[in-house]
Amino acid sequence: MQEMLNVEDLWVSVGDRQVLKGVHFSMNYGEINMLFGPNGAGKTSFIMTLMGFPRYRVEQGKIYFKGEDVTDKDLYERAHLGLGVSFQRPPTVKGVTLRKMIEIMSNDGAEKGKLISHIEKLHLSGHLDRGLNEGFSGGEMKRSELLQLMVQRPELVLIDEPESGVDIENIALVGEAINSLLGKDKVKDPKRSAIIITHTGYILDFVNADEGYIVVDGNLVCRGNPRDILSEIKKHGYRRCAECR
Amino acid sequence: MPISDKYLSEVEVRAEKAKDKKAAFGPDIDLSRYTQHIERGKIESLEGLSQQAKEAAIMTGINLKEEQRSGSYMQVDQSVVYENLNKAYEGQLEIMSTTDALRKYDWMEDYYWKAVPVDQDKYTAQAALHMTHGYFIRVFPHQKPQYPVQSCLLVAENYISQNVHNIIIVEEGAELQVITGCTLSKSDAEGIHLGISEFYVKKGGKLFFTMIHNWAENFNVRPRTWIVVEEDGSFINNYVLLKPVKSIQAFPVAYLKGANASAKFNTVVYGLKDSYIDLGSRIILEGENTRGESVARTIAADESVIYSRGDLIAKTKGYCLAHLDCRGIVFSNKANIYAIPQLISAGALKAELSHEASIGPIAEEQVEYLMSRGISKEDAVSVITSGFLNLDIPYIPEFLDRNIKEVIQATAKEAL
Numbered sequence: 001m002q003e004m005l006n007v008e009d010l011w012v013s014v015g016d017r018q019v020l021k022g023v024h025f026s027m028n029y030g031e032i033n034m035l036f037g038p039n040g041a042g043k044t045s046f047i048m049t050l051m052g053f054p055r056y057r058v059e060q061g062k063i064y065f066k067g068e069d070v071t072d073k074d075l076y077e078r079a080h081l082g083l084g085v086s087f088q089r090p091p092t093v094k095g096v097t098l099r100k101m102i103e104i105m106s107n108d109g110a111e112k113g114k115l116i117s118h119i120e121k122l123h124l125s126g127h128l129d130r131g132l133n134e135g136f137s138g139g140e141m142k143r144s145e146l147l148q149l150m151v152q153r154p155e156l157v158l159i160d161e162p163e164s165g166v167d168i169e170n171i172a173l174v175g176e177a178i179n180s181l182l183g184k185d186k187v188k189d190p191k192r193s194a195i196i197i198t199h200t201g202y203i204l205d206f207v208n209a210d211e212g213y214i215v216v217d218g219n220l221v222c223r224g225n226p227r228d229i230l231s232e233i234k235k236h237g238y239r240r241c242a243e244c245r
Numbered sequence: 246m247p248i249s250d251k252y253l254s255e256v257e258v259r260a261e262k263a264k265d266k267k268a269a270f271g272p273d274i275d276l277s278r279y280t281q282h283i284e285r286g287k288i289e290s291l292e293g294l295s296q297q298a299k300e301a302a303i304m305t306g307i308n309l310k311e312e313q314r315s316g317s318y319m320q321v322d323q324s325v326v327y328e329n330l331n332k333a334y335e336g337q338l339e340i341m342s343t344t345d346a347l348r349k350y351d352w353m354e355d356y357y358w359k360a361v362p363v364d365q366d367k368y369t370a371q372a373a374l375h376m377t378h379g380y381f382i383r384v385f386p387h388q389k390p391q392y393p394v395q396s397c398l399l400v401a402e403n404y405i406s407q408n409v410h411n412i413i414i415v416e417e418g419a420e421l422q423v424i425t426g427c428t429l430s431k432s433d434a435e436g437i438h439l440g441i442s443e444f445y446v447k448k449g450g451k452l453f454f455t456m457i458h459n460w461a462e463n464f465n466v467r468p469r470t471w472i473v474v475e476e477d478g479s480f481i482n483n484y485v486l487l488k489p490v491k492s493i494q495a496f497p498v499a500y501l502k503g504a505n506a507s508a509k510f511n512t513v514v515y516g517l518k519d520s521y522i523d524l525g526s527r528i529i530l531e532g533e534n535t536r537g538e539s540v541a542r543t544i545a546a547d548e549s550v551i552y553s554r555g556d557l558i559a560k561t562k563g564y565c566l567a568h569l570d571c572r573g574i575v576f577s578n579k580a581n582i583y584a585i586p587q588l589i590s591a592g593a594l595k596a597e598l599s600h601e602a603s604i605g606p607i608a609e610e611q612v613e614y615l616m617s618r619g620i621s622k623e624d625a626v627s628v629i630t631s632g633f634l635n636l637d638i639p640y641i642p643e644f645l646d647r648n649i650k651e652v653i654q655a656t657a658k659e660a661l
Contacts, residue, residue, distance in 0.1 A: 051617055052617075053613055053617075054613070074616070074622075075613055075616040075617045076616045076619065076620070076621050076622060079616065079617055079618060079619035080619055084617070084618075085617050087614075090614060091608065091610045091611050091614050093611045093614065093615070093629060093632065094632065094633070095629070095631070095632025095633050095634075096615075096628055096629060096632035097632075100628070100632070101615075101618070104620060104624070104628065105618055105619065105620070131632070132614075148618055152618055152619055
C-alpha cells in the first residue's frame, strides 16, 4: 500500500533562520506518530510546513501526500486534500464567532446532530457566540481547535501540543476528542492519521500512538516506540538523542 | 396652536447671519448649485412608489408592506409622499411631518432648533431658511411600541437640496426604535441632503436609532444631529454607510444631561471610489454617573478618504465612564484613514475616559488560519472583514445583510 505521507530531504527556512535541515519522513495510513523534542528544535516548523503556511519557505525537498506532490500547494488546497492542523496557540479572530466558523465549514446539515453532541462533549456551548479564541483559556482553545477539526474531518491531523495550557482534568477530554476525531473510539478507521507534538507525553495516556520521533536541531532522529522514547527523555533529557545522530 | 411667529422670526434672523458661514470640517459646498424644487403628490401606500424609488428604499431597510413596523414616513425630494401609523399603535405614538407638527403644537418651540444651533454653519442656516419638511415622531409617556418606525428620505432628481428637519421625542419612560434610510433613486444624481436631527429622550426613555445611508458619487451630505438624554435615559445609534458618496461630513452630539443617562454610537463605514467621508460622534457627559461608548469600524478602499472622529467630553461633578473604540483597515494604497480620538475632562475629577484607536491591515495570520480550515483566501478575507465591521443590526432584512456582504466580498479582493 502507498504511504500516506512522504517527506524527502526537506529544507525549510523562516526569515533568515534555517528551521528544518534535510528531513526525511514517511508514515502509513492510520498511523499516529508522536514528535518529541526540545523547544526550538523544529517540531512546530515541521507540521506548519506540512500544512503549507507560507512563512515556512521550502528551499529544497518534496512533500508527497496520498501520492501527490503538495510541495507547491497552498493551505486551502492542502486542507481540501485532507490535511488539517490544531494550533498550539491559534490567532484570535475578533468578530468571527466559533458558530460562524462552524457554519462556514459545514457543507450540509446532515451531521448536525453529531455536531451538537461534539459541542456538548467539548463543553463549548457557551463559547459559540464568542470571537474565535477571544479570551479563551488554553484548554478552551484546544477544545475549539478539535471541534473545528471534527467538522473539517481531515485525513491527516497535525496537532501541536494538545496538553499545553490544559489542566489535568481536561487532558482526558482532549484525549477523548482526539480519539473521536481519528475514529479510534470506534472501529479503527484505517485512513485517519495524526502527527502529534508533545512535550510532556501526558497525551500518551489517552492516545494509542504507533511511532515516536525526536526532533533535534531541525531534523528527525531516534525513531521508536513512543513510550520508550518518553521514558528515555525523562531519564536523560534530549542530550543523548542529539549525540546518537 | 402653531409655534409662535416671534420664535420663528428669531430663528430666521440667526440663520440669516450664518448663511455664508463655512463648516468646521469637510469641503465647502456651493449651495447655489442646488435650486431645483419639485412638488410631488401623496401615494396611498409605499407600493405606489416608482420602481426605482422602491428598489432604493428597500436597500435602506424599508419594508414596503410595512410588516413589523409600527409606522412609516416617506419623503421624495422636497415632498412628504406618505405617512402612516399602524392602527395597532394608535395612542402609543404619533408620526407626521415636522412642518405639520410646527403648525399643530406651540410647545414645539421647546424642541425646534433647541439642540442643534441654527447658526452652526451655512448648512444649518439653509435648512432653517429653506426647510423642506422632515419627520416628527413622538412616543407618548410609558409607551413601548413593539416594532420600529421606518422612515425614508429619498432624492429622485438632480440639483435638489433636500433640507429636512427631523424631531424625535421619546417621552418619560417610553421606548422607541427607528430605522431610517436616506438614499437616491438615480445613481448619478447630483445634489445635497441637509438633515437636521434633534432627538429628545426624556427621563427613563430609550431610543434605538438605526440609519442606513446609500448615496452616490455626485452627491453631498451634511447631517447635523444632537441628541439630548435626560435622567436614566438611553440612546443607541447604529450608522451604516457602504456606498460611495461625493462628500459627507457629520459629527452628531449626544448630550447626556441627566444623571445615569447613556449613549452608544456604532458606526460602520466602507469607503469606496473617491468618497470623502468625515464622520464621528461626540458624547458630552454632564449628568452624574453617565456612560458613553463610541465604536467605529472603517474600511477605506479605492481612492477614498475617511476621517473617523470621536470626542468624549466629561463635564460632570460626579462619576462618569466613557470609551472610544475606533478601528480602521486600509484596503488600497490610494486610500486614507485618519482616526482622531479626543478625550476632554473639563474639571471632571471622577471621570474615566479611555480610547483605543488602530489602523492596520487584515492580519495575514487570521486569513491563513481560516484557509487551513479549507476556506478559500477570498472567502476568508470576506468573513474576517464582515466580522471586523460587526454588522449585527436588528430589523435589517436578510437580503440587505446579504447585499452588504456581497459589497464586502467584491471589494475585499483588493486587500488580497
